[in-house]
Every structure is written in C-alpha cells, then in structure tokens.
Amino acid sequence: MNAKQTVFVNKFTDGILDPNKEMEYVVQDGGYIVANTTPGCWGPMITPALKGGHEVTKPVYVEGAEVGDAIVIYIKSIEITSMATASGNDKPVEGRFNGDPFVAAICPVCNTVNPETVIKGIGNTAIHCKTCDTDITPFDFTHAYTIAFDDQKTMGLTLTKEAAETVAKDGRKYMCTPEQSIQNPIVTFAPHDMPATMARIRAFLGQLGTVPARPMPDSHNAGDFGQFLLNAPHDYGITEEQLEDRTDGHMDINRVREGAILICPVKVKGGGVYLGDMHAMQGDGEIAGHTADVAGIVNLQVRVLKNMQLEGPILLPVEEDLPYLAKPFTEQEKLRAKQLAKQWNMNEIEDLCPISFVGTGANLNDATTNGMERAANFFGITVPEVMNRATINGAIEIGRHPGVVTVTFLVPESYLNNKGLLDLAKEQYEL
Numbered sequence: 001m002n003a004k005q006t007v008f009v010n011k012f013t014d015g016i017l018d019p020n021k022e023m024e025y026v027v028q029d030g031g032y033i034v035a036n037t038t039p040g041c042w043g044p045m046i047t048p049a050l051k052g053g054h055e056v057t058k059p060v061y062v063e064g065a066e067v068g069d070a071i072v073i074y075i076k077s078i079e080i081t082s083m084a085t086a087s088g089n090d091k092p093v094e095g096r097f098n099g100d101p102f103v104a105a106i107c108p109v110c111n112t113v114n115p116e117t118v119i120k121g122i123g124n125t126a127i128h129c130k131t132c133d134t135d136i137t138p139f140d141f142t143h144a145y146t147i148a149f150d151d152q153k154t155m156g157l158t159l160t161k162e163a164a165e166t167v168a169k170d171g172r173k174y175m176c177t178p179e180q181s182i183q184n185p186i187v188t189f190a191p192h193d194m195p196a197t198m199a200r201i202r203a204f205l206g207q208l209g210t211v212p213a214r215p216m217p218d219s220h221n222a223g224d225f226g227q228f229l230l231n232a233p234h235d236y237g238i239t240e241e242q243l244e245d246r247t248d249g250h251m252d253i254n255r256v257r258e259g260a261i262l263i264c265p266v267k268v269k270g271g272g273v274y275l276g277d278m279h280a281m282q283g284d285g286e287i288a289g290h291t292a293d294v295a296g297i298v299n300l301q302v303r304v305l306k307n308m309q310l311e312g313p314i315l316l317p318v319e320e321d322l323p324y325l326a327k328p329f330t331e332q333e334k335l336r337a338k339q340l341a342k343q344w345n346m347n348e349i350e351d352l353c354p355i356s357f358v359g360t361g362a363n364l365n366d367a368t369t370n371g372m373e374r375a376a377n378f379f380g381i382t383v384p385e386v387m388n389r390a391t392i393n394g395a396i397e398i399g400r401h402p403g404v405v406t407v408t409f410l411v412p413e414s415y416l417n418n419k420g421l422l423d424l425a426k427e428q429y430e431l
Contacts (some may be wrong), residue, residue: 003028003063009035011180012276013059015044015052015103016236017249018215019268023061026270032076033060033273033300036178039293040206040277041219042087043175043183046127046137048105049116051236053219054250055183059211059272062302069266070308071210071273072424074301078203078258080153080280081176082294084167086187088144089288093137101138103217104234109134117184122168124189144191147292148174149201149280156199156280156292164190176295186293201280203296204257209249209313210264211272214242218276222250223360223370224403248312248360249274253399253406254282255356259318261428263421265310273302285401305420311374314421315356315406316428323395326354326408328429352393352410353425361403368396371407379415 003026011024027033035057044050062071098104098113107115110132117127117136127137146164147156159167164187167174171185212221217236220226226243229236238245247265256262264271280292319327329337329352337349357378359371372386386407390396394409416422425431 001026001061001063004031006032006034007060009033009057009060010178011058012038012055013052013218015050015055015218016215017059017211017218017221017274019211019213019272020215023059023270023272025058025060027060027062027302029062029064029304031302033302035275035298037276037278037296037298038178038181038183039082039085039175039186039295040279041290041293042186043293045090045102045139046186047117047183048136048138049114049182051103051114052217053102054207054277055181056207056218056274056276059274061270062273062304064304065266065271066269067266068307068309070305070310071264071266071271072303072305073208073262073264073273075256075258075260075262076299076301078205078278079297080149080201080203080278080294081296082149082174083176084146084148084174084187085280085292085294086144086146086189086191087290087292088191088193089142090139090290091142093140096136096138099233100228102219103236105138107132107134107136119184119188122165122188122190126188127184141189141191143193145194145197146187146191147199154201156201158195158197159192160195161192164192178295199281202257203294204254204279204282205275205298206252206277206279207250208256208262208275210247210266211268211274212247213245213267214238216246219250221246222248222404223367224362224400225250227362248358250277251313251358251399251404252282252286253315253358253404254284255315255317255321255406257318261316261424263305263310263314265312285398287401311377312360313358315358316354316425317356319429322354323397323408325392326394326410328354328431351413353413353416353431354408354429355411355416355425356406356408359405359407363403364398364401364405367403367405368407371405375407378419379411
C-alpha cells in the first residue's frame with residue numbers, strides 16, 4: 001500500500017461499515033486525515049438509499065495498525081461549512097421500513113428496498129421514490145426547526161416559516177453538502193416550530209472511530225443503537241455476543257471536539273478511521289434524539305499505539321471540558337495536600353492525571369457499568385476502585401441518551417505509565 005503523509009477524504013460509505021471492503025485511503029503512522037464531512041442524522045434518515053442512518057467518510061487505513069493495537073486521534077481542527085441546517089425530534093412512518101427505519105427503508109407502493117429518491121418541491125412530502133413517484137420518507141418530525149449560522153460560526157438563530165422555505169428551495173447550497181454525498185438535505189422539509197431562538201455554536205463530531213469487526217450500519221456502531229440490530233429481520237441482524245464486535249464510533253459526546261484526543265480500539269487490520277455526523281452544538285444527552293447536523297472540514301492526526309487491547313474508546317477531553325473534580329490539581333492544591341500528608345505522618349501523595357472511558361449499553365445504567373468495567377479491565381483494578389475514584393475525583397456524564405456515557409476520573413500516573421499513556425496525558429494537560 002502507498003501510505004501518504006496526508007490523505008484528503010471526500011468519499012462516503014453507503015451507511016455500512018464493512019471490514020471486508022478494501023480501504024482506498026492509506027495514511028502513514030503519524031500522518032494526517034483531512035476530510036470534508038457530510039451532515040449527519042436527518043439527511044441520511046430521509047435518504048432511503050443510505051443503509052446506516054448516517055453518511056460517514058470511507059475508512060482510512062493507518063499504516064502499521066494491527067488488531068489489538070490502538071489509534072490515537074488528535075482532533076486538530078473542526079470547521080463548520082454549512083450556512084444553515086434543520087433538525088428536531090423524530091417519529092418513524094409505519095409501513096416504510098423492515099424492522100429498522102435507519103437501515104431498511106422500503107417503498108410502500110413498489111416495495112423497493114433502499115430505493116433511490118428524487119426531491120419534488122419542499123415540505124415533509126417532498127422525497128419521492130424514483131421508481132414509482134411515491135412519498136417515501138421513513139421518518140417525519142414531531143417538533144423541529146431550521147437554524148441559520150453567522151459567518152463566524154459562533155451564533156445560530158432559528159428561522160421563521162418564510163426564511164425556512166427560502167433555505168428549503170436550495171438545500172444543498174445552504175447546507176454545503178459535499179459533492180459526492182447522496183443524502184437529501186433535511187432543510188427541504190422547511191421546519192419552523194420554534195423561530196427566533198438563539199443558540200451558541202460549539203462544533204464536535206458525533207461519529208469518530210474505527211471500523212468494527214463485522215459489517216454494521218454506521219449509526220448502530222454503539223451499545224445503545226446497536227440494540228436495534230439484535231435479531232433484526234434485515235441483512236445486518238446480529239446476536240448480543242456479536243454486538244461486542246462494535247468499536248463505539250457513534251458516540252455523540254460533545255467533548256469530542258477540537259483539541260481533544262480520542263484513543264480508539266483496532267479490531268481490523270489498519271484500523272479504518274472514519275468520521276462524520278458533525279454537530280453545531282449539543283447539550284449533554286442529545287435528549288431530542290438529534291441536533292443541528294452540519295457539513296464541515298476536519299483535520300486529524302493519527303498515531304498507532306501497539307498492543308493496547310482496548311475494549312472501547314478512551315477520551316482525553318480539553319481541560320475546560322473536564323468535570324470540576326477531575327481537573328488536574330494546581331501547584332497550590334498540591335502544596336496543601338502535602339501539608340496535610342505531613343500532618344498525618346504520610347511520606348507521599350499520589351500524582352494524578354485525568355482520563356475518560358467511553359461506556360455504551362442498552363440504557364444509561366448498562367452504559368455506566370460498561371464504562372467502569374472497561375476502565376477496571378484496562379488498568380487491572382477492581383470496579384469498586386473505579387467507582388470510588390469516579391466519585392471523589394470525577395463524574396459520570398451522559399454523552400447520548402439512552403446509552404452512551406463517559407466515566408471520567410483522576411488516575412495515578414503510575415497506572416498510566418504502566419499502559420504507555422502517561423506521556424500522552426501529560427502532553428494533553430501540560431503536566
């Protein structure tokens with residue numbers, strides 16, 4: 001393979017992450033991935049030809065990455081290119097899918113599976129089957145909005161009916177949909193249920209990770225969305241045991257933003273780094289099920305860590321995003337702790353450093369247990385120790401409702417050193 005120092009990615013999957021497909025992009029260990037990403041959930045959700053609920057970049061093979069290794073992903077920059085988007089709470093439309101509207105859309109008239117579509121006009125009946133001209137979208141809004149952004153991409157404002165319809169008539173332009181994307185722009189629906197609402201912008205990636213060990217729909221590469229695959233009637237149905245082949249690339253954790261470092265498990269040779277589902281902003285939990293999906297330009301640097309045996313992603317957020325109790329201690333705080341140690345005839349105190357384990361599951365309780373078990377297994381400690389450290393030196397934070405969390409805590413530097421992560425963590429937090 002001809003590995004490059006920098007690869008420029010502008011091609012996308014059909015919604016399926018397939019480890020059996022050859023990866024056409026190859027990057028050197030230590031090299032860069034620059035990608036023009038497509039908007040996430042809603043556009044693909046109204047594009048039945050896409051089979052995954054999203055439209056992520058084609059995976060990138062990282063030179064030297066073997067199964068059992070990890071890939072460190074440095075998020076160098078995230079830049080929104082969309083001028084506007086639309087989003088809101090969803091409801092599936094019965095009769096237009098086989099078991100899962102994200103994966104197996106069906107035309108209710110001609111029964112074509114994952115049919116191609118054409119756009120006719122605007123509004124929520126504008127997506128038509130290319131074969132029989134039937135309104136075919138497998139999802140509709142319950143409450144939704146169109147939101148426009150300022151030129152600096154610092155502020156968003158939800159639009160009135162008239163303004164939303166202006167955007168709807170030229171959706172690909174306003175959403176800056178990449179040329180090779182096939183998704184229908186969600187602004188075509190022109191939703192306008194809560195006009196004149198301001199929103200701060202802080203972009204992050206809802207999808208960032210590595211290819212799972214078996215073919216999976218991209219949005220289902222997680223412990224919560226993956227539940228839809230269990231014994232499903234379509235081609236991608238799996239068992240609960242097979243769900244362990246996931247890599248949790250679909251996290252919707254708003255701390256996966258510029259400046260953060262994500263450490264991902266390698267479950268196929270080359271890893272297969274992929275990304276997408278960029279959001280303009282999102283509160284913890286993504287409680288509406290969706291947020292403002294945007295197109296954008298992302299710059300990543302990747303590095304291989306040998307023989308890490310990760311069960312799921314590890315996140316080193318920017319320091320600002322750490323829970324209060326998990327922030328690195330200041331020199332003044334350390335001095336007070338040393339004085340306290342002296343008072344109690346103790347010779348030393350632990351040197352501590354933040355780390356965050358991603359946990360996913362069918363619900364938030366299962367996700368929390370998953371994250372704690374991953375942390376315990378990685379460091380070779382007990383779950384009760386993780387519980388105690390996350391209680392006095394960290395927090396459990398919701399990434400996505402119903403089942404993605406981060407288990408964040410301060411860990412002894414000796415633990416990190418034993419796993420080869422100390423230098424990386426010290427670099428991130430300037431310790």
